[in-house]
Amino acid sequence: MTKLNETHDPALTSWVASANDGRTDFPIQNLPFAVFRRQGSQEPWRGGVAIGDQIVDMHAALGAAVFEGDALPAARAAAETTLNQLMGLGAVALSHLRRALSKALQTGSKNEAALKACLIPQSQAEYALPASIGDYTDFYTSIHHATNIGKQFRPDNPLLPNYKWVPIGYHGRSSSIGISGQSFKRPQGQIKPPDADTPQVKPSARVDIELEMGIFVGQGNALGESISIEQAESHIFGLVLFNDWSARDIQPWEYQPLGPFLAKNFASTVSPWIVTMEALAPFRASFAHPADDPQPLPYLSSAANSAAGGLDIQLEALIETPRMRNDKAEPARITLTNYRHAYWTAAQLVTHHTLNGCNLQPGDLLGTGTLSGPSLDQACALIELTSGGKNPVQLPNGESRTWLEDGDTVILRGWCEKPGTTRIGFGECVGTVLPST
Amino acid sequence: MTKLNETHDPALTSWVASANDGRTDFPIQNLPFAVFRRQGSQEPWRGGVAIGDQIVDMHAALGAAVFEGDALPAARAAAETTLNQLMGLGAVALSHLRRALSKALQTGSKNEAALKACLIPQSQAEYALPASIGDYTDFYTSIHHATNIGKQFRPDNPLLPNYKWVPIGYHGRSSSIGISGQSFKRPQGQIKPPDADTPQVKPSARVDIELEMGIFVGQGNALGESISIEQAESHIFGLVLFNDWSARDIQPWEYQPLGPFLAKNFASTVSPWIVTMEALAPFRASFAHPADDPQPLPYLSSAANSAAGGLDIQLEALIETPRMRNDKAEPARITLTNYRHAYWTAAQLVTHHTLNGCNLQPGDLLGTGTLSGPSLDQACALIELTSGGKNPVQLPNGESRTWLEDGDTVILRGWCEKPGTTRIGFGECVGTVLPST
Known part of the structure; x- marks a missing residue:
């Protein structure tokens, strides 16, 4: 069973202000995954991570070279059109990505500028099934x-x-x-x-x-x-x-x-x-x-x-x-x-x-x-x-x-x-x- | 319901001799589809059609330009690594391919030389699931x-x-x-x-x-x-x-x-x-x-x-x-x-x-x-x-x-x-x- 670590620290806040209001479903301690694109667009579907009322566009974040080292395999998989590949990487790879996301999104992160350019408001997004469901x-x-x-x-x-x-x-x-x-x-x-x-x-x-x-x-x-x-x-x-x-x-x-x-x-x-x-x-x-x-x-x-x-x-x-x-x-x-x-x-x-x-x-x-x-x-x-x-x-x-x-x-x-x-x-x-x- | 046509004619024979012995499961009147490759090889899986004790390699046949006109969309789909695309084309497209296969494989066909080079014995083949089965x-x-x-x-x-x-x-x-x-x-x-x-x-x-x-x-x-x-x-x-x-x-x-x-x-x-x-x-x-x-x-x-x-x-x-x-x-x-x-x-x-x-x-x-x-x-x-x-x-x-x-x-x-x-x-x-x- 997963242990508590620094990503669960209730003292953590994000430079995305809407993540810190105490009411959002998506504070920096959550970091859930979805597949999305801009509403009504013909953009490719890709993975995203919720933070406050925003989405980190994982495809864009990958292009911005925000992720490195242990976090890179899962970050690449999270940018795909379905999350099946990310799911298949397993819990350890996913945990590396979670730590990297937590660091990049927390107040004072050196990645703030690069990642800010990768945010899309949830109000402008539409979603697809997050995975191709085999069974x-x-x-x-x-x-x-x-x-x-x-x-x-x-x-x-x-x-x-x-x-x-x-x-x-x-x-x-x-x-x-x-x-x-x-x-x-x-x-x-x-x-x-x-x-x-x-x-x-x-x-x-x-x-x-x-x-x-x-x-x-x-x-x-x-x-x-x-x-x-x-x-x-x-x-x-x-x-x-x-x-x-x-x-x-x-x-x-x-x-x-x-x-x-x-x-x-x-x-x-x-x-x-x-x-x-x-x-x-x-x-x-x-x-x-x-x-x-x-x-x-x-x-x-x-x-x-x-x-x-x-x-x-x-x-x-x-x-x-x-x-x-x-x-x-x-x-x-x-x-x-x-x-x-x-x-x-x-x-x-x-x-x-x-x-x-x-x-x-x-x-x-x-x-x-x-x-x-x-x-x-x-x-x-x-x-x-x-x-x-x-x-x-x-x-x-x-x-x-x-x-x-x-x-x-x-x-x-x-x-x-x-x-x-x-x-x-x-x-x-x-x-x-x-x-x- | 599908009507009888010239492809069902019991008088038809094939230039593939093993299709004409009266005992085979795969005479020219059958023409079933599978996905196969050479046993133990790392070849790509592709569609094939059974004729006697042979397989028409549909990928090779496509390269040999055996199919044309109405038969081409289904022939292309039948060369893929699964037959899902062929299945999705529907009965009419499939029927066009059946007629073309029947003509190309029958005794006296002008396609005999080109298609003979596309045959692989069933005894040398291994098979995959013919389709990605969603449900x-x-x-x-x-x-x-x-x-x-x-x-x-x-x-x-x-x-x-x-x-x-x-x-x-x-x-x-x-x-x-x-x-x-x-x-x-x-x-x-x-x-x-x-x-x-x-x-x-x-x-x-x-x-x-x-x-x-x-x-x-x-x-x-x-x-x-x-x-x-x-x-x-x-x-x-x-x-x-x-x-x-x-x-x-x-x-x-x-x-x-x-x-x-x-x-x-x-x-x-x-x-x-x-x-x-x-x-x-x-x-x-x-x-x-x-x-x-x-x-x-x-x-x-x-x-x-x-x-x-x-x-x-x-x-x-x-x-x-x-x-x-x-x-x-x-x-x-x-x-x-x-x-x-x-x-x-x-x-x-x-x-x-x-x-x-x-x-x-x-x-x-x-x-x-x-x-x-x-x-x-x-x-x-x-x-x-x-x-x-x-x-x-x-x-x-x-x-x-x-x-x-x-x-x-x-x-x-x-x-x-x-x-x-x-x-x-x-x-x-x-x-x-x-x-x-």
């Missing part, structure tokens, strides 16, 4: 979500016997993963209400969100080789916010016996900025199964994973209805939870995924699954928040929502804060449901 | 397989109510798909026998095959757009043999509620030669659900799909044990079936997959699912052939197999033949199970 796997790491959903699909048997032993995961669709700002048509599908004799094809009336975190894989493993729990985090590049949109009326009819398919693969949205594991080092949380639950099998256990395998990341989802947009009202928060409630850690997901020798590759995306916390107001999908559609969510402007309506925008946010550290954040993951036709 | 989806199109498996997992409820309405599919893992010749370590996993209290991690003792066909997607669709049943086949590039290796003791413990995961994603093997939909045109079969079954919903129905949506492709699986290899004995056939037994056609899989707007991309792979026929000797997995491990398969040399043992090689073959046509085949899909450590 996307979604997990099911919140026992609260699994129990809440299980109650609706199997009232007599909500939590299956394997849940407390197996970090349950399944493969998802990578082609329909989009970057924040994605809008998608309401999907149509085969829908069979319980009281109907035959299914009908119609637009989903139950489009839902799933607030998750996305884990981008760094260095991969060869087919046939497993990744130990001790090594697992060194194979994680970083984390993003992730909305795994779901059609709850398509899902129950299609999902047996092989799992969700068209209920999920019409769109999934990631936030642009990948916060690295090293940036998250101050926000580790202890991890333990309840004492009367089965303890993880040896391949999923390590002292480090128990001591600090968790991550204290606050997460919220907000909804902006067309009426709110029209009234210029603030989006309304519908849930607030924390990643530390997960039943399996990120390291356990990597290790379990490779137990059979399955090969992970740089840029692969692992979803944590819906990160619902223990209480209902921490539930991370409408199917839970509304108790399966029975109790609509009341919004502050008098509207209510059972499921998403056309034109609704959902905004995910995430951040870490604790005394003695500098707050860091993930930016936003935004997506909008369009009418079916 | 891999596996279906479940044999009702016989679904029923046989269902009986073992849910004796009282073998075929779920959705089966006859929904072409059931789920996402698979693309990173572990390998080309024929692949060998893989016996996977380990969490295994919990029904009579045990807790799961254990150990090597799978129930490694199995699944004889499937793989469908390579040609032109894709934009996210949010569906592909109609009428258009579906024009989005299929061609078919390969596909072995979806499975660990039957990992599967039952992990697969609820989200589907198979580590039981499947340790390895899957495709045959190198992609037989195009146009080459398969003489071997179409009518398609109908039994009269007392639900008829496909309108989006899955068309006159053409009913008249000829099926494909008459004979399929067999053979096993070669280490003892057979040692004794130089012939591999033993363990099943013989036909793709026409499938409950859903290839076109229906494409249309269903995109019903919700999910975007397919050139080079995506769709597995048909295990293609078991109606009788037990047509079953395409050991779990069926052995009735769940109860009745070992007897091999002609006195050995038997319940599940695959270390060193076992499995060979899939497929071919089409009917009176008045020239037999065409798919070559072989070969894979070997290695010890766990």
